[in-house]
Amino acid sequence: MEIKKTGVAGTMESSDIIVRIEPKNTEGVELTLESAVMQQYGRQIEKVIRETLEGLGVTSAYVNAVDKGALDCTVAARTLAAAYRAAESKDYVWNGGSIR
Amino acid sequence: MSRLRRSMLFVPGNNPGMIRDAHIYGSDSIMFDLEDSVAITEKDAARFLVYKALTTLRYGKKELVVRINDLSSGLGVADLEAIVRARPDVIRLPKTDSAKDVIECEREIERIEREAGIPVGTTGMMAAIESANGVLNAKEIAFSSKRLIGIALGAEDYVTDLKTTRSPEGIELMFARGMIVNAAKAAGIMALDTVYSDVNNEEGFIAEATMIRKMGFDGKSVINPRQIAPLHKVFTPSEKDLMKAHAIMDAIAEANARGSGVASLKGKMIDKPVVARAQYLLEMAERAKTITVEEV
Incomplete structure (x- = not known):
């Protein structure tokens, strides 16, 4: 997936995260993260963002995330929304499945 | 006996905090909303959020319902593509005016079930009736699909269609409620009542809940967790x-x-x-x- 423009998703509300994805001229995903729970969950949030982008085939992007205590599923959802917006794509892929 | 649906708690689909906490309030069903509570610019984000919540979080034995956008909005099929694959118990179709609306929605659900390898027929449906025309067609709607677990009244759009407003006594909804509850019972499915918007008027809420139970409704949508306990009290035998x-x-x-x-x-x-x-x-x-x- 090619990042074509700036894509943002999420809010500053508690339990949410804002993810901003921008185009980058060189390979690699450069991630900056701010979180109120950086010490405890910083690495996990970064892992979820990177894995989500990897799943979409995003190999080049600047990513800035401001976390307000989001669960992993919210981090993934906001990253997906920001990436699709940044790629100007609506070719969503839903993998399905449920752990219930 | 089919499950209890005394209360169906509306949860805005783009609110991660409410999605996370939805199961703690004790409602019989949780209804994640992709329609009216989500701004038009956030429909995609809400879809991702509800999809991820349904496929990741555990809500115990709660019935999970997702209200999609209607198919004529151009958003409904995109909602179904995501949500059917996330395997909720029920998909709520808003603004149902005729049996055709239900059948069209069912066709899309069935196509997606086949594509995703989900057993055909396992996704339930409910139809919300929100117009004068829909109320007159309540019977054909109630009989339109085996997937339907119930039909519901959506009062805000309905009273707008009638060119009236909602009152505390609900006189403007008497005909619609009567039609919907009769159509549902004739079809052997549930009748579910509309929300009571004035969350600070508990007395009015209880009076309305008591009336709709007496009419034969099986439950009611709620917009505030505070309404769940009094509603259950009304719907639980003394x-x-x-x-x-x-x-x-x-x-x-x-x-x-x-x-x-x-x-x-x-x-x-x-x-x-x-x-x-x-x-x-x-x-x-x-x-x-x-x-x-x-x-x-």
Whole structure:
């Protein structure tokens, strides 16, 4: 997936995260993260963002995330929304499945 | 007996905090909303959020419902593509005007179930009726699909269509409620009432809940967790009702033991409908008790 423009998703509300994805001229995903729970969950949030982008085939992007205590599923959802917006794509892929 | 649907809690689909906490309030069903509570610019984000929540979080045995956007909005099919694959129990179709709306939605659900390898027919549906035309078509809507677990009244759009407004007494909804509850019961599915928007008027809320239970509705949508406990109280049989129901069942058992086809209680004959009502009441109480125990 090619990042074509700036894509943002999420809010500053508690339990949410804002993810901003921008185009980058060189390979690699450069991630900056701010979180109120950086010490405890910083690495996990970064892992979820990177894995989500990897799943979409995003190999080049600047990513800035401001976390307000989001669960992993919210981090993934906001990253997906920001990436699709940044790629100007609506070719969503839903993998399905449920752990219930 | 089918599950209890006394309360269906609306949860805005783009609110991660409410999605996370939705199961703690004790409603019988949780309804994630992709329609009116989500801004048009955030439809994609809400879809991702609800999809991820449904496929990741555990909500115990709660019934999970997702209200999609109607198919004519251009958003409904995109909602279904995501949500059917996330395997909720029920998809709520808003703004249902005719059987055709249900059938079209069902066709899309079935296509996605096949594509995703989901057993066809396992995704339930409910249809919300929100227009004068929809109310007049309540019967054909209620009979339109085997997937339907119930039909619901959406009052805000309905009163707008009638060119009136909502009142605390709900006189403007009497015809719609009557049509919907009759159509649902004729089709053997549930009738679910609209939200009561004035969350600070608990007295009014209880009065409305009492009235719709009396009319035959099975439950009601709620927009605030505060409304769940009083609603369940209205829809849970009282001790007095239960004692009477037990007495009826005992009298029937005794008559059967005597080989008599006629039973009476305190001088009143007990006929078949009386027994059916007593049985239903006891089943409802049993279900409510089971749910309470599960939650503890």
